[in-house]
Amino acid sequence: MTPEPVSIETDVLVIGSGAAGLYAAIEAARRGARVFIAERSLIGRGGATVMAQMTVAAALGEEVPDDPQHHYADTIAAGRGLCDEKLAQLLCEDAPACIRELDAWGVGWARKNGHITATTAPGHDRPRCVYVDFINTGPAVSKTLRTQIARKDAIRKAGDICIVDLVVSDGEVTGAVGYHLGSSAPVVIAAKATILATGGLTRLYRRNSASANMGGDGYALALRAGCALIDMEFVQFFPIGHLAPRLVGMDPIMWDPFRYKLGGQLLNGAMEEFTSKYGSDEDGKYVLARDLATYAIVKEVEAGRGSPHGGAYLSFEHCSEAALREAFGPVIDRLAENAIDLTKMPVEVAPIAHYHMGGVKADAAMATDVPGLFVAGEVVGGANGANRLSGNAITEALVFGRRAGKSASTRVRQTTRRDLGAGDTRAALDLVRAEATGRTVPNTAAMIAKLQAVMADDVGPLRTAAKLKRAVAAIADLTAELGERPLGGGAFDLQRLEWFDLRNMLAVARAVAESARNRTESRGAHQREDFAQTLPQWLMHQRTTMRGGEVEVSGAPAEALAS
């Protein structure tokens, strides 16, 4: 028997507890709202923030003069013409205040000579990217925000909650339906405002740099609630994700901080520098934009000049042990435990799914198309255009989280509480309360692995019409295999959780593949081998919506659709 639903009533429901969700909760609470945070993993531990070992961009101007307008110019340039200018403006203007607030809360930004110190990440015109040593930025941000929410009685929070669907009453989002993993109890949450802070979709890909629970569920929740998504074709691949030798206990994107501090050489399988062939001479400094570096590495591997495991070499052999130790302290010991001595050997790196530029369409108040629903962090589409600048991900989590919390609290003051009607929650509760069947086929874990292979092989950094057509067909097959009713059941059944995950992942995968198939040009992170040029008529956003349960992509220029 499925337990009876548990009802929760709150002013603001925040879904997700990375930096965006936590900051949103803090802001809404200090503006007088009662908040409930629902997290499908553990509070502050799942998602991407805790994995972010790199830097946070903000025009603090402490060491060298800076201004949000310079940060904005770099963000726009990196976005290859597609940044939503209002969102990018907000990102850059509010960043310093958020960074200083975290500083006041004791996050521990690295300092030199009494100033918060910054490094120059690729694409920035000056040192602008702050960090916490050693490679501890994300965990420190997460811990700091978690400590703040623990101090606020107005914020309740619960982990192990899988949100299955948003509740829409008369065209407005009025809460959500989900279940508690540990007990399998259905949960109905009524809220005057709901904030999606669910992160991105990197779990769609075989090799990725984020947590196992970032499968794009926020995009799917928003789609089913009637929101539009934009720019879903733009998946950022982080060019130098760790590939070999096997390294445990470290985030695969760990080499970026090494490059900020120590430069390092990117070499092909013949130990030759190669990025200059693709239009960017590194010259011993780390300046290469992510989309270009990814392209160069994949092309070099295709030409048979890759490293043994199918990537490129990254070498710090020019660095002394003392220099390495000074820059990375205990991290050097962790590498030694993995039998990696950077003074004597290069490592192998390759592009790895890292971040999603696309997402839910929102205005500068973080409001979506559907009243009552706000978004924060990576789930927001458009701020970073076709290619995100290094360092802007945690920044947008903080800035958009804070703004969403403010907007949600405003809505709370203007909205009277309403009870959720049985009709509004019926469909979602029916899924959540599906009886345990004992059915173990299909194997949901294997289906996720298969979807990840499809996306990596055919919707990866280099795309063609044939690959994308094959991907769309494979996604349709997996969708049919998944069926209409959840399998598994009972306490902490990963199969049932994965069924709900796949329901979301497959819809989102289709949005990415169809958007990529439509865009017959190459721009930023979307590279088409059959359409290599960047075309002026494609200086536009595509929208993804859902109609009758089907994903629809629209917005292509007329001549592209006709071809």
Added chain:
Amino acid sequence: MSSTAKLKIWRGSARETGRFETYEVPFEPGQSVLDGLRWLRINKDPTLAMRFSCINANACKECMMQLDGETVYACTARLEPREMTLTPLPNKKLVRDLVTEIAPPSERFSAP
């Protein structure tokens, strides 16, 4: 080099009625215990329950369990070509298989 690790895993949803099940998983040097458990779910038995989130970074700290009676993170404990016994944390409330209630009380779900 092909070799296997034998994972003897505690299964069940109550301490009194649990049992061990033993699985063989392929082993490559450098792999983690979590790699083996994830392989097992994809290839042999998707009903196995465990917590994991960050997979490799040892950032989320969710994959705590006991290996041969000692508490480890499955993502940093190395898989070895021998029998390895995996059990849930003994001092936490059991949820299912290798999953225990590890969240602090204020971050847990409870009916209001």
